[in-house]
Amino acid sequence: MVYFTKLIGRPVFDSKGNVIGKLIDLCFKDGIKFAEISSIVVLIQKKRLCIPWRYVKEFRDRPGTNRLDVDIYLNVSRDEIESICSIETLLLSKLLDRQIIDTEGARIVRVNDIFLAKVDDKFRIVAVDVSTAGMFRRLGWVFSGASETLKMHEHLIPWESVEPLEKNISNLRIKVQKTKVADMHPADIADVMQDLSLQERILIFNSLEAKKAAQTFIEAQPEVKRMVFRNLNVKRISELLQNLPPKEAVKLLNMIPRIRHREFLNQLSPEHAKEIRKLLGYGEDTAGAMMHKDFMTIPEYFTISRAISYIRKMAPKTQNIAYLYARNREGRLTGLISLRSLITANPKQKIADIIPKEFVSVKVNTPREDVFKLMDKYNLLAIPVVDSTGNIVGVIRINDILDLILPAKIKKQRISARKYKIKKKNGKNGKNNREVK
Numbered sequence: 001m002v003y004f005t006k007l008i009g010r011p012v013f014d015s016k017g018n019v020i021g022k023l024i025d026l027c028f029k030d031g032i033k034f035a036e037i038s039s040i041v042v043l044i045q046k047k048r049l050c051i052p053w054r055y056v057k058e059f060r061d062r063p064g065t066n067r068l069d070v071d072i073y074l075n076v077s078r079d080e081i082e083s084i085c086s087i088e089t090l091l092l093s094k095l096l097d098r099q100i101i102d103t104e105g106a107r108i109v110r111v112n113d114i115f116l117a118k119v120d121d122k123f124r125i126v127a128v129d130v131s132t133a134g135m136f137r138r139l140g141w142v143f144s145g146a147s148e149t150l151k152m153h154e155h156l157i158p159w160e161s162v163e164p165l166e167k168n169i170s171n172l173r174i175k176v177q178k179t180k181v182a183d184m185h186p187a188d189i190a191d192v193m194q195d196l197s198l199q200e201r202i203l204i205f206n207s208l209e210a211k212k213a214a215q216t217f218i219e220a221q222p223e224v225k226r227m228v229f230r231n232l233n234v235k236r237i238s239e240l241l242q243n244l245p246p247k248e249a250v251k252l253l254n255m256i257p258r259i260r261h262r263e264f265l266n267q268l269s270p271e272h273a274k275e276i277r278k279l280l281g282y283g284e285d286t287a288g289a290m291m292h293k294d295f296m297t298i299p300e301y302f303t304i305s306r307a308i309s310y311i312r313k314m315a316p317k318t319q320n321i322a323y324l325y326a327r328n329r330e331g332r333l334t335g336l337i338s339l340r341s342l343i344t345a346n347p348k349q350k351i352a353d354i355i356p357k358e359f360v361s362v363k364v365n366t367p368r369e370d371v372f373k374l375m376d377k378y379n380l381l382a383i384p385v386v387d388s389t390g391n392i393v394g395v396i397r398i399n400d401i402l403d404l405i406l407p408a409k410i411k412k413q414r415i416s417a418r419k420y421k422i423k424k425k426n427g428k429n430g431k432n433n434r435e436v437k
Helices: 078-084 132-139 145-152 166-175 176-183 186-193 198-206 210-219 220-227 234-243 246-253 258-265 271-281 303-316 337-344 368-376 398-405 409-414
Strands: 012-013 019-029 035-044 049-052 056-060 070-074 099-102 105-110 113-120 122-129 156-158 163-164 297-299 323-327 333-338 382-386 392-397 421-425 434-436
Touching: 019 049, 049 078, 099 303, 105 186, 113 132, 122 132, 132 398, 186 198, 186 210, 186 220, 198 210, 210 234, 210 246, 234 246, 234 271, 246 258, 246 271, 258 271, 297 303, 303 337, 323 337, 323 382, 323 392, 333 337, 333 382, 368 382, 368 398, 392 398
Parallel strands: 012 070, 297 323
Antiparallel strands: 012 019, 019 035, 035 049, 035 122, 056 070, 099 105, 099 163, 113 122, 122 156, 323 333, 382 392, 421 434
């Protein structure tokens, strides 16, 4: 086991024991779990020669030193070297200082050193070191008393867990592990994108499948959204619009000149386009512009038992359920009930018997400020929005209110997944659930 920076500049001996030059780089072939070292690059009389790994006999610690200096020994003589040179494209030195995504910590880190080891009789890249200790080691700083402390603070990221961002290492981007970024939570991807350049943001965003890209776009900061949007092609914008909830789709369309709205809406499914057109017709500062279409209504004449069966059947289509909204046979909103009240009620009772006689709702043209006041006054998690006939057409949730009233400074404060030990675990349905400890 050895760090790459401990090899740079070390002497290379041929099979006769003569120093023929010094090692200046290593070439490698990428792999899924490890990357295999394929050759060494040696500077011999101001000439760079690439020597295949099969001609390397061993790396040996130099005796009598405390710095763990390593020398390189070949199994061929100096005279045989000229005929075995080859050209390699992937160099370890190109990885140093590169930005990578630490998918476990959901952040951008920089490679300070590379950890190498013999695995299955082959010399391989096992991990990258992104710690301060790695930076000190690379600079050649030696700490006798603090060496153990520095060792404790090493941060090695397994090779299979890193995802290079730089385009000039394009061959690495075809590795299977690039899916790790797509496995991250959209909020974490959005958080990571905030630290990247425009080119890197586009690179990451375009690597996501349509639904994950839409979820990430929702979570991204406004300036990131604007920068990414300006560099998307028409096809990608259409994919985003199709996968964004109507409310978020309207926000995206508002970045596009109104004259082009029809062009994009015509590419969407008829139902989705219809919902978006409705929202576009509402004033920007009204309840209609704020509401979501994701809610569940239930006939007031259902029994509690039947209602619970109905919820089990329909719930997968509705991601957020704070309240159930009761409707009469004409479809008008007659009340709302919390899930807790529903579960604790007598199974033989009807919904109409347990819903409160009075409830709070707003109309599509209700000013946004009035919505704030009503939700604050009655301590509501959500409030229904009705049209002129009393039919429920949308719901405004407390999150929508917070997004508008929280100061921008607080919104930009990011929570580290590593700090709060946010872990992913596979649920019974095979999807990633997140646990905060």
